[in-house]
Amino acid sequence: MTGEHPASEADHLESWTTAPLLEDRVAIVTGAARGIGLEIATVFARHGANVLIVDLAEPDAQAAAASIGSAGGVAEGIGADVSNEDDVDRVIQTCQERFGSIDVVVNNAGIIRDATMRKMTLEDFRAVLDVNLTGTWLMTKAAGAVMRAQRSGAIVNMSSISGKVGLVGQTNYSAAKAGIVGLTKASAKELAPHQVRVNAIQPGLILTPMTENMRDDIREAKLKEIPLGRIGRPSEVAAVALFLASPLSSYVTATVTEVTGGRYA
Numbered sequence: 293m294t295g296e297h298p299a300s301e302a303d304h305l306e307s308w309t310t311a312p313l314l315e316d317r318v319a320i321v322t323g324a325a326r327g328i329g330l331e332i333a334t335v336f337a338r339h340g341a342n343v344l345i346v347d348l349a350e351p352d353a354q355a356a357a358a359s360i361g362s363a364g365g366v367a368e369g370i371g372a373d374v375s376n377e378d379d380v381d382r383v384i385q386t387c388q389e390r391f392g393s394i395d396v397v398v399n400n401a402g403i404i405r406d407a408t409m410r411k412m413t414l415e416d417f418r419a420v421l422d423v424n425l426t427g428t429w430l431m432t433k434a435a436g437a438v439m440r441a442q443r444s445g446a447i448v449n450m451s452s453i454s455g456k457v458g459l460v461g462q463t464n465y466s467a468a469k470a471g472i473v474g475l476t477k478a479s480a481k482e483l484a485p486h487q488v489r490v491n492a493i494q495p496g497l498i499l500t501p502m503t504e505n506m507r508d509d510i511r512e513a514k515l516k517e518i519p520l521g522r523i524g525r526p527s528e529v530a531a532v533a534l535f536l537a538s539p540l541s542s543y544v545t546a547t548v549t550e551v552t553g554g555r556y557a
């Protein structure tokens with residue numbers, strides 16, 4: 293398949309990410325039943341974290357947790373709508389009851405409702421902002437309160453390259469993902485005196501079911517924009533999330549890390 297990964301250092305991620313960087317830590321990962329979120333949850337569990345997987349459909353969250361458990365990790369799944377404050381509070385309470393603390397949160401939950409602005413409905417604009425931006429704010433606020441009290445914690449917010457450059461057909465998504473950058477920097481400054489770090493990741497074109505089904509001509513056009521000449525892997529985003537969640541990044545906060553292969557640099 294054009295754009296497939298050539299042999300590179302990315303093929304060795306599994307070998308160098310085996311040390312338990314998150315041993316005995318507790319992590320919440322939203323939108324983690326599949327795709328990038330599941331990869332992040334899996335890598336965290338492999339590094340010793342107890343992981344609470346959050347997804348809109350509880351059976352999907354529980355199935356993802358079971359897949360991690362079958363590989364020797366510790367994970368539980370819970371259904372929740374991150375744009376609903378009561379659901380978010382329930383997630384926080386559940387995590388504390390089951391695992392005793394909250395050390396890491398990855399705000400990965402998100403939806404898309406792509407259309408040109410001329411055709412986009414107000415409902416679809418608001419839905420994307422509610423889940424992607426408001427959901428991230430609610431989780432950051434609730435988890436941040438716990439982390440402030442324990443004077444430690446790391447929050448990783450999932451933005452997108454769309455939030456940096458703006459993409460046609462994504463006025464809602466680009467606005468939400470740009471908002472996550474501002475939210476990350478502001479909340480990082482508020483929480484820094486309490487030894488809580490907040491950072492963001494901006495993935496580019498990553499190999500997911502959506503990109504696998506992309507038309508060949510669209511794929512080729514996008515590949516021409518990427519200096520590294522290939523599509524990224526979910527494991528390459530997860531590796532950055534692991535760094536930002538772990539003590540390796542103990543002096544890193546309020547940053548935005550692009551995982552794009554150099555696209556739109």
